[in-house]
Amino acid sequence: MCFPSTTADVAFAVTTANRFAIPFVARGSGTGLAGGATPLDGALVIVTTRMNQILEIDADARRAWVEPGVLNLDLTRAVSHLGLHYAPDPSSQQACTIGGNVGTNAGGPHCLAAGVTSAHVLAVEVVLPDGTVEILGGLAPDAPGLDLRGTFVGSEGTMGIATRVCVRLMPDPPEIRTMLADFTAIEDAAAAVSAIIAAGIVPAALEMMDAQATAAVEDFVHAGLPRDADAVLLVEVGGLHGGVTHDASAIDAICRDHGARTVRIAADATERALLWKARKSAFGAVARIAPDYYLHDAVVPRTKLVQVIRQVYEISARYELIAMNVFHAGDGNLHPLLVFDGRTPGIWERVHAAGDEILRACIDAGGVLSGEHGIGLEKRDAMPLFFSADDLDVQARLRDAFDPDGLANPDKILPRGSRCGELGAIPDGAWV
Amino acid sequence: MTPTTAVAEIAAAVATATAVVPIGAGTHAEIGGRVLEATEVRAPSGIVDVQPFDMTVSVRAGTPYAELDAALAEHGQECPLDASDASATVGGIIATGLSGLRRLGHGPLRDHVLEVEFVTAEGKVARGGGPTVKNVTGYDVPRLFVGSLGTLGVITRVTLRTRPRPAASEWFETATAASVLRGALFAPTAIVRARGVTAVLLEGNAADLRAETDTASFAPSAAPTHPVGVHRARIAIDPAQLDGLLTALDAIDGLDSLAEYGVGTVHVATETVSGLVAARGAAEGLGGWMLRTGGATDLDPFGGTFPAVELQRRVRHALDPTGKFSPGRVPATETR
Known part of the structure; x- marks a missing residue:
């Protein structure tokens, strides 16, 4: 395990791993839930938590260069006095790093309207698996050739290690309305979600908690959630006064039409923070059960x-x-x-x-394996449930282009046999 | 999803051909280097599935933008791709990476493409990404195809993210400097400067549009038009450098331009090749680059800067080992 402080340190660690043909695994705070940062078979773990400086903030251009070990919430805190924020907000945002967010293409409640991490990474400096350093993407809107920045984001350490990230910052909305609607049937809450979308409204966030979660959170946070609800919706809209007022009253009406007993609107920033604390504490609250x-x-x-x-x-x-x-x-x-x-x-x-x-x-049901946590180890062997042998072969070739020697976080994301012709490959037409 | 007969035919053609070029409506066919002696393939056309409640649409790559837009309009939705030529195909817009003038407000084209089905160099039909609005299952193959200029495969079908059509949408001309507008307005959809005139596109709630335009010298105007000329190009530059670039471009005799503030894209056109050469010099001098999009056949399509070129070459070679896709179009990363 090593704790580099600079890009040169990371490049040295990767080069050394190459020299001894040792696999290496990038790791931020280790909050990932799919095991992407779990080392296997004596791999060198390269931990980026000491690279935790915000290098440059450009408020006019609404972007910042940060090191990968900067904590997600620390970035937003550092720019809040400028009326800006970093939009992706995983529930683990107090602990997870920007580098880890880039690795998993992390999401969060506010990604509904704002998009996930990839939409917020303009450029990324990467130590490639052979130890060379490249900047993928850039400050200009498009780089010549292929969007390798887009390929790198979400690659879970299998295509190199991010050492500097240029992130997009978003302006805080002038007005925010946060609402909590409670329902006696989860079907009604889900119907309300569909009706909100059908009304042409894309809220900033639209979260649901079922009965068990609501009760557990209320016992933990005491936010005044209805302990007897079958489901609650936490809905937030943000923007200019006219749109916020219109959308909030439409959402209120839709929720009531779909059987909401109450629609509580956060009266101030303190109440709003309490409602969000309730939502983001859910995973901690289960420890009481x-x-x-x-x-x-x-x-x-x-x-x-x-x-x-x-x-x-x-x-x-x-x-x-x-x-x-x-x-x-x-x-x-x-x-x-x-x-x-x-x-x-x-x-x-x-x-x-x-x-x-x-x-x-x-x-x-027509879904996918992961929305924001990644594949890592956890879902690696489930990949053939979703992708054909030909689909996986393309991904394996793409990965090999970045990492021909297979040392960057091997045995993650792609199951053995993903390469066409590889031992154990799934034959064409096999039921998977 | 089972590929259509037409896709199977494309796959068979690609498998045996030594050189293949995917063709859309040909509206942007001059972008990049000239492709010589290649089998032309055309993706099938048609909307596969509109899912308004999921805000997604699955569409065959040969579908004209106008047809996609009309299908989504029936549900009060849209997909904000480049609409500068409504006859352009969805696959062509994606392969050329055209985000359109609304990029500042709606984000780049690459953020709207959720899933891509394509024919590989071996003539297999493969798929990347997924049909849901949020997905991190496997590598982000869809983003790689956006702007790939037909060098990785033949795009046959895509799933796109849609959004509600705005309640109100209006262009305004303003005397306020473009560089000031971004801080003055909350979320403008576009801020552009063309022929010395600054214009903004505001979308959303009608009352908000009125309130934002009451406070400054805004006058309703027509949408700005793209520059016209025999020789055309698209500059990409750090948006913080835009004022400096425009000063340099304005000094070039006969150069028409349309600049997207907050984004950093500048569309230019001129009657003289020397005008484009001068524009490229100005862009590269400020750390940007220029893509020739039409005319000026002797001009290098990409210019002097090509970042991470070795890695790009490897990625292209990995997906197309014999270099059969669109040979000549992106010479710098050519693999044969």
Whole structure:
């Protein structure tokens, strides 16, 4: 393990790994949930947390150069006095690094309107797997040739290590309205989500918590959430006065039309912060129920949300597990949470089996394997559920172009056999 | 999704050909280097599936932009791709990386492409990305295809993110300096300067448009038009350098320009090749670059700067080992 302070240090570490043919793994704060930063087989772990300086802020051009170890929330804090913020806001934003966010192409509640990390990375300085340094992307809107910046973002350390990142900063909206609507049936809450979208409104954020999650969070945060609700929606709109007023009143009406008992509007910044604290504390709150949880991340078409949530409940009940759902309803990004006590004999097998069935249910509903956490180790072997052998072959070739020697975070993302003709390749026409 | 018969035919043609060039409507066919002696293939046309509740649309690459826009308009939605020529195909717009004048407000084209189906150099039909609005399953192949100029494969179908059409949308001319407007307005969709006139496109709530334009000297205006000339190009530059670049461009005799503030794209046109040469010099002097988009056949299409060229070459070679896709169009990363 090493803790570089500069780009040159990272390049030296990578070059050294090359010289001894040792695999290397980039790591930020280690908050990732898919095991992308987990070292295997004696790999050299290159931890970027000491590279934690914000190098340059250009308020007029609304961008900043930062080192990869800068914490997500620290960046927003550093620019808030300029009326700016960094939009991607994972629930782990107090702990996760910008470098890790780039590695996983991280999301967050406010990515519904603002887009995920890739939409906020203008340029990235990368130590490539052979130790050379390149800047991918740039300050100009398009670089000549291929968008390698776009390929690198979300590559989970398999295409090199980010050493400096130029991020886009967004202006704070002049007005924000944050609303909490509570429903006695989760179907009604989901119907309200669809109706909001159908009305031509894309809120800044549109989050849902089911009954179990709402009760757990309320016991933990005391934000005044209705403990007896079947589901609550947290909806935020931001922008100029006219649009915010129009959208907020339309959302209020839509929620009530779809059976909301109450629609609470945050009266001030303190109440707004409390509602968001409730949402972002959900994963901490489950510790009050049981010591361990397995958090999933999959996206399904918005129209299939209720169907898949029902399946999640059914599958968890069958494996005698508690399931909770706290998720980005606006973009169909589900986060089923299986809560358990890892000391129970045989529990891990049940948790994994249930997780596998949940993933298959999401795919069967027309969904994808991951919305924002990444593939890493966790979902590597599920890739053939979603991609054909030819699809995986293209991805393997793309990866090999960046890392011909296969030392950059090997055995992540792509399952063995992804390369066409590789031992164990899935034959054409095989059922996968 | 099962590929159409037409896609299977393209795949068969690509598998046996030594050189292949994907053709759309030909509206931007002059971008990049000239492609010589290649089998022309055309992607099929037609909307596959509009999903208004999911705000996505799956469309065959040969579909004209106008047809896509009309299909989405029925649901009060749109996909903000470049609309400067409505006969251009969706696949052609994506391959040429044309974001259009609304990029400041809606983001670049690459942020709207969720999934891409394409024919590989071996004549297989492959897919990258996924149909949902949010997805990190595997590498971001769709973004790689945006602006790839037909060098990686034949795009046959894409899934795009859509958005609600704005309630109000209006261009205004203003005497306020373009560089000041970005801070003065909350979220303008476009700020441009053409022929000495600054114009802004505002979209959204009608009351907000009125309120924002009441406070300064705004006058409703027509949408600005692209520069016209025999020789044409597109400059990309750090948007913070735009005022300096425009000072230099304005000094070039007979050069017409349309500059996108906050983005850094400048469309230029002129009747003389020397005008484009001078424009490229100004752009490169400020750290930018210029892509020849039409005319000036003897001019290098890309110019002096080509970043990470070795890595680009490797990526292109990985997907197209024999260099059969659009040979000649991007000479710097040519693999054979």
